[in-house]
Amino acid sequence: MAATEFTLPDLRTILLEAAGTDEDVDLDGDIANLDFQDLGYESLALLETAGRIERAYGISLDEEAFTEARTPRALIDLVNSHLSAARAA
Template sequence: MSDTTLSEFTLEDLKRVLLAAAGAPDGAGLDGDILDLSFEDLGYDSIALLETVGHVERERGLSLEDSVVAEANTPRLFLEFVNGTVPVARAS
């Protein structure tokens, strides 16, 4: 791979990974404005988040802090954790 800079991890990326890693939610679903809903309200428990973290780490080639599952209780916070670790590609 010639360019190791990854683009920003977006809400759409998170939705895709949640579905791939943990399946369809039991709660509110992933449609609409979900950035500030808790993962619990969306139907995902801590095990689902562990699966999601593992999937993101493998897909993006990074290592997230253990605190992500405990502290990132909303999609917005999860994205902030991931994007704080992943170098963001900048437009020239």
């Protein structure tokens, strides 16, 4: 996929495909700054999410940086920095 930007709607789609959602969580709400744990996503679900992002966008996420991305906004920023680097290469 030759995407130029990874967005919150992109992340929502991948999260739903990778791990579903807790019925008490509204992913359509303002979730950008909420911790993934507060959204009901544990490490295994996030690893599946990372794998799907890597395959879909043709990037490789640094494991340490990925684990430090504790919110959707942080993960989106991380993915976009990798997409920018890939375009520049």
